[in-house]
Amino acid sequence: MAEINAADVKKLREKTGAGMMECKNALVASGGDFDKAEKSLKEKGLAALEKRAGRATNEGKIFIKIKDDGSSAVMAELSSETDFVARNPDFIKLGGEITNKALEKGIGEINEELSGMVTGLATKIRENMGLKRLCLVKASSSEYLTQYIHGDGNIGIIVKCESDKPEIFKSEEVKSFVFSLALHIAAFNPLALDRSKVDQGFLKEQEEIFRKQMEQDEKLKGKPENVLNGIRQGKINKYLSEICLLEQGYVKDEKLTVAKAIEECAKKAGAKLEVKDYIYYKVGTSE
Numbered sequence: 001m002a003e004i005n006a007a008d009v010k011k012l013r014e015k016t017g018a019g020m021m022e023c024k025n026a027l028v029a030s031g032g033d034f035d036k037a038e039k040s041l042k043e044k045g046l047a048a049l050e051k052r053a054g055r056a057t058n059e060g061k062i063f064i065k066i067k068d069d070g071s072s073a074v075m076a077e078l079s080s081e082t083d084f085v086a087r088n089p090d091f092i093k094l095g096g097e098i099t100n101k102a103l104e105k106g107i108g109e110i111n112e113e114l115s116g117m118v119t120g121l122a123t124k125i126r127e128n129m130g131l132k133r134l135c136l137v138k139a140s141s142s143e144y145l146t147q148y149i150h151g152d153g154n155i156g157i158i159v160k161c162e163s164d165k166p167e168i169f170k171s172e173e174v175k176s177f178v179f180s181l182a183l184h185i186a187a188f189n190p191l192a193l194d195r196s197k198v199d200q201g202f203l204k205e206q207e208e209i210f211r212k213q214m215e216q217d218e219k220l221k222g223k224p225e226n227v228l229n230g231i232r233q234g235k236i237n238k239y240l241s242e243i244c245l246l247e248q249g250y251v252k253d254e255k256l257t258v259a260k261a262i263e264e265c266a267k268k269a270g271a272k273l274e275v276k277d278y279i280y281y282k283v284g285t286s287e
Helices: 006-016 020-029 034-051 087-107 111-123 166-171 172-188 202-217 227-245 258-269
Strands: 059-066 071-078 129-138 143-149 155-162 254-255 275-283
Touching: 006 020, 006 087, 020 034, 059 087, 059 143, 059 155, 071 087, 071 143, 071 155, 071 275, 087 111, 087 129, 087 227, 111 129, 129 155, 129 275, 143 166, 143 172, 155 172, 172 258, 172 275, 202 227, 254 258
Parallel strands: none
Antiparallel strands: 059 071, 071 129, 143 155, 155 275
16 A cells, blocks of 8 residues: 655645545545545535535625726625635635636636636535626726725725826826725615616606505695606605715715715816716625
């Protein structure tokens, strides 16, 4: 029988995450062949993973990477069964490797290569995990990207702004302001940039809810139709002001709307400034 030394057992443990005795037994069974022992342990890890495949993965972290030249950014949600694993250094390292790989290759959706990276760690840790979603955001020469990750990585934000004088994005004051917009989005989670971006089907559902609420309001019984229409439109306008980013009260000064705060920043910078888009990810949700 081949001699099994402690160094090989230790090396196999580091590569597979299996226990010391499992590694030793695998080496013994393979007659000291390291590659065969590694394959055997990985197969056992995959088998264990398949048994856990149905378990919920509502924990995890958001990872964001912006290219050094600011031309693109990637955001990904890496999920796990437990918060303990989400804090694992290997899990955090993997999230960084995935965003780096996607950014380097311009990958904008989950593919076999990225999923395979997750499977490798999942078999080692033996916990169900997955790459839940991933996006690639591109910016033109007149646009600027910023990012914000809240807390332990449970919320991630990318904001894209544009200016007719893109040199303003070199200003620390402007960069700080755009970053504050990302903070605002993390805090208030607007459903749309502005009214034009609100799904009309969704808006009709809300209007119907207001209609039914009003029908049950005794104070409104017998009111003329034009008055009821006005009240209903007022409710819709208020609702839109709550869910649309540009109409919300600005996080650093609620007397200002976000649109007004942008206007003031642009005026100080001597240029036009516009939020083109934003993306909001929260761990364990579809938001």
